[in-house]
Amino acid sequence: MPELPEVETVRDGLDRLVVGAVVRDVEVFREYSVRRHDGGPAGFADQLRGRRVIGAARRGKYLWLPLDEPGHEPSAALLAHLGMSGQLLVRDPAVAGEWAHPHLRVRLHVDGAPSGARYVDFVDQRTFGHLSVTDLAPTPDGAPGGYGSPLPALPEPVAHIARDLLDPALDRDLVVARLRRRRTGIKRALLDQTVVSGVGNIYADEALWRARVHFARATDAMTRPVAHRVLDAAAEVMTEALGQGGTSFDALYVDVNGESGYFSRSLAVYGQAGEPCPRCATPVRRDEFMNRSSFSCPGCQPRPRQGRW
DNA sequence: CACACGTCCTGGTAGC
DNA sequence: TGCTACCAGGACGTGT
Numbered sequence: 328m329p330e331l332p333e334v335e336t337v338r339d340g341l342d343r344l345v346v347g348a349v350v351r352d353v354e355v356f357r358e359y360s361v362r363r364h365d366g367g368p369a370g371f372a373d374q375l376r377g378r379r380v381i382g383a384a385r386r387g388k389y390l391w392l393p394l395d396e397p398g399h400e401p402s403a404a405l406l407a408h409l410g411m412s413g414q415l416l417v418r419d420p421a422v423a424g425e426w427a428h429p430h431l432r433v434r435l436h437v438d439g440a441p442s443g444a445r446y447v448d449f450v451d452q453r454t455f456g457h458l459s460v461t462d463l464a465p466t467p468d469g470a471p472g473g474y475g476s477p478l479p480a481l482p483e484p485v486a487h488i489a490r491d492l493l494d495p496a497l498d499r500d501l502v503v504a505r506l507r508r509r510r511t512g513i514k515r516a517l518l519d520q521t522v523v524s525g526v527g528n529i530y531a532d533e534a535l536w537r538a539r540v541h542f543a544r545a546t547d548a549m550t551r552p553v554a555h556r557v558l559d560a561a562a563e564v565m566t567e568a569l570g571q572g573g574t575s576f577d578a579l580y581v582d583v584n585g586e587s588g589y590f591s592r593s594l595a596v597y598g599q600a601g602e603p604c605p606r607c608a609t610p611v612r613r614d615e616f617m618n619r620s621s622f623s624c625p626g627c628q629p630r631p632r633q634g635r636w
Numbered sequence: 637c638a639c640a641c642g643t644c645c646t647g648g649t650a651g652c
Numbered sequence: 653t654g655c656t657a658c659c660a661g662g663a664c665g666t667g668t
Contacts, residue, residue, distance in 0.1 A: 328640085453640080453667075455664080511660085515660085518642085617661080
């Protein structure tokens, strides 16, 4: 699943391979992939045609490409969320040949990409991802809108999303305070993108294992040091994953060149039910939680007496 | 057929 | 009591 490290891998790829390109044409093969957009797919295409991509920014799992507006400050961006299975593939058919990917949902035809690429393909099997063109609004704090953002601006649909753990403008003490004000379990809070963004099911489980904290630990009973330990662990595991190009155990995630990440080899608990905990060898346990799976080590992460599921 | 799960939306609750 | 902010859980969607 694309979480922060995977989305950052894609952002970095777009930054290097696509920024500077002009969108010549747009093909939408699946209307549902252009959700939340005035004018539908036709309006989407109209707003992109002729526009130059001037940056590649990310906050949490949201990714956007600010678009130039000659004579004005940029005020719009191509916004993308990869959902569970979305990919943005930068392609040059002269090198890699034409292809007909069964899950190709949207294709941007571009001119002038620094890589010489002609297509930016949005491929998405499970269709939880989507693209749209949205207005940019100034950030309340005047800082860049997100990681890699060339502007102190943010797409409107991202305004409610908190900064993420790789964002230099993130205030971790503030996140700890917000966590401890909540009356819920720590994993729920970590997955809530309005508290801190970028953490999904995989890295939540990995971070909690590293911090030796059970997923149901009540946030309002957590001390500041423990809350910091969890955030530090989350930042650490995501940074390591980023260094390896992300996680791709199910082959649904690949970077902009179609290459898989290697972090799946490093997962301690996620998807490891029954396997020995790398720290204490207790078999990893799988629980159903929030209509999804939760993996933890019963030895290192004992259930709290009064947890919040 | 159950399962994978990120986000949005809804209905309900807690607390002031 | 009334309001608001917060919280939990269902729906969405496709393919193995």
